Amino acid sequence: TVVEENLLDARKPNRLVALLPEDGAGQRDGRTFGLASVDLAEGTLQVQEVKGLAALTSELARLAPSEALLPEPPPLPPGARPVSVLPPGTQGRFALSYLKPEAFSPREAHRRLQTRFASASGSELKRLLQDLPRGATAAGALLGYLEEMHPAASAHLQPPTAFDPQRHLLLDETAIRSLELVETLRDRAHEGSLLWTLDRTCTGAGARTLREWVLRPLRDLEPLQSRQDAVAALHRQREARKALRDRLKETADLERIAARLSAGRTTPRDLVALKDSLRLLPAFAGELKGFGEPVLAALRARCAGLEAVANRIEATLRDDCPNALADGGLIRDGVNAELDRLRSVATGGKQWMAGFQSREAERSGIPSLKVGYNRVFGYYIEVTRAHLDKVPADYERRQTLAHAERFVTPALKEREAEVLGAEDKIRALETQLFHALRDDVAGSAREIQMTGAALGELDALCSLAEVAARQGYIRPVLNDGRKLAFQQLRHPVLDETLPKGQVVPNDLLLSGGARTKNGRDNGDDAPQILLLTGPNMAGKSTYIRAAALATILAQMGSFVPAEAAEIGMVDRIFTRVGAADDLFGGRSTFMVEMAEVAEILAHASDRSLVILDEVGRGTSTYDGVSLAWSIVEFLHDGPARPRTLFATHYHELCGLEEELPRVRNACAVVKEWQGEITFLYRIAAGSSERSFGLHAARLAGVPNPVIERARSILHELEEEARERIANVGQPGPSAQRRKRRRKPDREDGQLLLFDPSPMEIDPAVQAVLDELRAVDANALTPMDALKKLADLANRAKGE
16 A cells, blocks of 8 residues: 555545455355445545445445555466456456455455454444444555554554445446546547546645545435535635635645555654644635635634644754755754754864864975865865875875875775764754654644545635636525536537637436326426437437436536526436447457346436436347337336436337327437538427437448449338338337327428338228238139239229
8 A cells, every 4th residue: 555645646535345245145246345445545444345346346436545565366267267256347457466265265354453443433333333234344455454454554443434336426337438527538648537627726635535425426415505605605706716726826735645644654844744734724724714604614614723843843954955865964053952062062073174274285396286075085185196295204195096095094984984973963963853844743643634635625616616706607406306407508618628619518407217206207398308319420329428427416516517507406417329249258349238228227226316218239139129119118207207318319219108198209410401401509398309329320431332322222111111000019108198109290200110010001901901911812814813802003003
């Protein structure tokens, strides 16, 4: 576990986790995992239990550990392949360390926790051991590892706490990745992510705090509104915000200095930086004095009480002290009498050397004579070969060079012993005094860490206020309702990267389909499900992702890129966006897609937000549209009824608006002129006429002959499709409302896939078909066949 500053990314957490899987029992994905995590900079030890590989994958994605501790697996029989307890896709993302199974013994692990923390939190620890026994066992193993590897580093750890997922908006690994919260999907770069857009922090602690807020938005309304109040106050008071940010730029990373203090790895310059930062605390408190918001008032209270530590450091260390103890010169004069005496000897000895050189040059008559020093021979007198005949008899030869000789005298050797002895003693005494100072300051490591965390939180709040001011964000209205409403919503990343005015804003309105106590719908006119159709490249994915990102922004306490917003609290965001196979797990692209859909359908609630982008495209068209259709019906009629944004190219789904009362169609608008299309990036009510896939292919550089051939095939298919009627008669709540599908319009460029059922065919047509089926062609003479054909033709013409 690394604590050295030069080996860590200041803007990312450095977490160590311990993982204890449930023994044996059934499917790997059904196991319960005990999970404990610690960040020495924060001094926090969190414990939880997660069920299933999907939940474990999501939690590891949020924690982003640097190292994981696992029980050592039992020996395998010859030829057997080891089976990893880690989820597919997590291997290689962090270092693995295996501990003896005894380290994960529940009795030993629980005893270690009780010995260390019982005096500080007896009742809470007892409850933790009872409620989360497997997680507590992982925490005990983790604590034992720290005490063995870094006994001092864990000194300022707080007692373990249970992580409560109910307090946070849950984001699984798929949502974190597909919404590009901390890194982009294509090249895993920080630039272009939501965190990059929001990060205007001035300190490493602030950047780490902001990252945590992005990955763990809040769900409880009261603390969330308190954070919003703080952001709003900093947003209003521009000058105070600027003053705070200017001072934050001058502060060191107190959290990580506290971790190095506890580990006994603090350098002299660490302590000087700590002192300079602590001297700024009164200025922070003064700036925050003008704010009455509870969050800012609490931060002000945490920026106090460390003046004595700063005084002790300032009284002991020089401001310009070196970073390495071996370089010396770090303790102030007057701190230690013995140190002052030794310095006088060393300084006087050097002055004596200068006088000695002058006297020897005069005595020997050698004007170029020099007194020097090196680590091998010590002090020496150097005489060039031109003056060797003038060397006095009491000179002792020490070294021969190409153009000179080096000598010593008894007086020079005696003085050398005095000077070098004093310098060695000075370094030893300075090291002793520094260690005493470091240990004394380490006694306040917990308070220093808490102050550093307060400054990190203040920095993150200032960053959110700064982004809101620069980009014109507004404060959203948060409540316990089911509505999700935005006026003139903009995608936050595009709002940052594109020139001002180029991002096209759009409105959005959804409402959950929760039933009232009498079992009826809540009566809200807003749709629960928005079916979004339109051409490729027209902005459908941008629109639905913007809604998800704005929800995350709102529930982390930020303002949002819109002109108005109302958000009923969301408990979880599910996404099915993009496509990629899982070679390691042996799953095709479509199987990955269906696994994500299954997760959504199994765990979504009436407070969830579901983002679906082109579900069903990884298989045949018939299978894909059937699945997409059924998924929409399940989301509408099922027990959860979550707020849903569903982007699709299956235009057959647009007919669901006529049958499902909480489904609405919307489309991305384009303008077509003389065979060319212009993307307007506007979302309007209604369904799109065409997907314009050939236009997108041409923009991508597909050769013209391929485009022209595709256009010819498309025309033939469209002619055939105009004679079809699409219908699906399926049992369930929606079947009772289904009467007749819309007939294809001559302008509808989307192929309709379903042949009409016998019930929907005109009776006259059905009679002709029945008569044709009854004809035995082998029994007809040529004349009878002609008569039958003429009769059918006349009937078809209505004669």
